[in-house]
Amino acid sequence: MTRFPDNTTSISDFALPPKPYILDREPEVLGQTAWGSTTHHEKIKNGLFPPGLHIGPRAKAWPRHETQAIIAAIIAGKSDDQIRTLVRYLVDQRKKLALMGVIA
Structure with missing residues (x-):
């Protein structure tokens, strides 16, 4: 089992995907995280948030369980390096x- 560097909480504890899978477009993700668009894209660029999935020629979405996993890690006080992991x-x-x- 993969663990955070502080050996306290398993990464998988933050990232268990529910079924059915739910995809959120950027406005929903921003509403969940309370970030602005610029902050959201900076976090993706810096490896602190997963990149979106291409769901169309000009459309991206994020699995809701991934957004919730990142939020849980932030609430738990995980470091940037732990969140990158x-x-x-x-x-x-x-x-x-x-x-x-399971997914295409």
């Missing part, structure tokens, strides 16, 4: 789901 874990989980045929 969580983001990498979340993106890796997307790849595993795709390989299993």
